[in-house]
Amino acid sequence: MIYDVMILGAGASGMMCAAQLNEMSDLKVLVVEGNEKAAKKLKISGGGKCNITNVNVSANNYLGDEQLIESVFSQFSKDDLLAWLAVRGLNPVIRKEQYYFCAKSSDEIISLLARASQKTDYVLNTKIISLSKSGDFELKTGRGYFKAKKVVVATGAKSFASLGASEIGLELAKHFGHTVKAFAPALAGLTLQTKEFWMKELSGISFPAEVHVGDKIMREDMLMTHRGLSGPVILSASLYWNSGEISMNFLPEIDLGKLMHNNRKLLSTALPLPKRFTQALLKEIGIIDRPCNTYREQELQLLGNALQHYSFAPA
Ligand SMILES: Cc1cc2nc3c(=O)[nH]c(=O)nc-3n(C[C@H](O)[C@H](O)[C@H](O)COP(=O)(O)OP(=O)(O)OC[C@H]3O[C@@H](n4cnc5c(N)ncnc54)[C@H](O)[C@@H]3O)c2cc1C
Incomplete structure (x- = not known):
């Protein structure tokens, strides 16, 4: 079978991408993930309650191309995110007048993303090895090959290797001729x-x-x-x-x-x-x-x- 879109990584980004594709299209979507469960990093985020977004969010809070970040927020702001979550039954609580967290546990946002992306095929426990393209994309994994017309690389960054984190995203991007910047630590003591x-x-x-x-x-x-x-x-x-x-x-x-x-x-x-x-x-x-x-x-x-x-x- 040839999927329309193959998303690499079932973290916060991969699952959100799958959810959006499922809600807005009839495309056949596949997510490939190395862990036995999706969203393992999301699960421990924010001390297990996931700090979903903040009361004040601006491009100034981010590193990188300010114009690009502003353009992202103009298309999907933190208020759009909160509205999107609310319609699907999640109303985060505000802590210290600044941060939006899940009321009880990050499982709330994980199960919401799983519900919103239920038309997606999730292939778990499957290590991504390499990606090639001749016509369609062909993904080599520890459990065989998968094919798709488009690929989204959402394999995250390096922190917490024990939760499946790897540099495969950079390697794949480099392989396809993209210029990449090495990962650097952030949000660390x-x-x-x-x-x-x-x-x-x-x-x-x-x-x-x-x-x-x-x-x-x-x-x-x-x-x-x-x-x-x-x-x-x-x-x-x-x-x-x-x-x-x-x-x-x-x-x-x-x-x-x-x-x-x-x-x-x-x-x-x-x-x-x-x-x-x-x-x-x-x-x-x-x-x-x-x-x-x-x-x-x-x-x-x-x-x-x-x-x-x-x-x-x-x-
Ligand atoms: C302790 C901690 C607390 C945090 N708290 C917060 C918070 O409260 N709020 C917040 O906004 N952010 C928080 N973060 C940051 C947040 O978790 C990340 O920014 C977010 O998870 C990134 O999402 P992602 O989808 O890009 O990557 P990830 O969530 O890392 O997902 C990438 C996925 O790709 C998979 N993968 C990688 N390589 C391979 C491979 N070769 N084969 C198969 N699968 C592979 C991984 O297993 C993983 O599931 C926290 C991070 C940590 C470590």
Whole structure:
């Protein structure tokens, strides 16, 4: 049998593509997937509840060709997605006034995609090996050959090899003469160089911070871990960081001068930061924890830099 469209990979993209084709056409669609189940990565996404989309979505939140991204959103925006899901019975809940998540489990969106693409033939447990074309496309797999007139490569990127992730998509694209860019890590924690190891001692501490990477500014929770820095703001920052320094503002909402002026409290008590963090930072920059109104101009400058313009190069 020759399919009209053969989709490689049953992840979020492959299943959405199959659903759209099924709903809008009578094309014969095949999805080929290496795992024994579809959407294994989608299942663990968002801590098992899948952060489907966000309240604010713009091209500015993405890396890559801004015009292309804007054109995608002008054709299918986050509101179109929410409406599409709602009509099919899924109404995500908003968390922290920012994120749309499945109310109970990412299984909700997986089963919706499976229902919406039920006219598709899913061939699971089938490793994709190579693709060739002479007239129709011919896919070589661990379980024989499949033919189709068109192919959609939706085999995802490299993270979580244990869930089936591979570089086959890049290999296939290269084979057909496309220019490809190697995958790079994104949305990952940042590890630290020796100079910043004092932060590792604070593993478990979390508070809102602002991170500047180039011209991008992100403000959300930061988490210190035994490996380095993590938490939503660091994951977002990692998308834009390749090398060089980033700058952190640990007190984004605070006018430090005003807070310190005529304040007789100990600095570590006066600052709206975890005490353990402030004490470790003070030790690091060689300033003693004293009542706020006892610091001299030079010390205030050093403090301001450390608390609101802390620059360092992640490892
Ligand atoms: C821990 C974690 C949490 C995440 N949380 C979120 C979140 O909350 N919200 C969000 O938007 N994104 C989240 N992401 C990112 C999101 O999961 C991915 O962006 C998304 O899954 C990409 O979809 P995809 O269809 O492109 O690729 P994938 O979902 O990776 O699907 C590709 C499919 O292709 C198959 N495949 C690959 N190579 C072969 C081969 N050679 N033969 C056969 N099959 C093959 C794979 O098995 C896989 O099923 C998270 C990612 C991780 C790792």
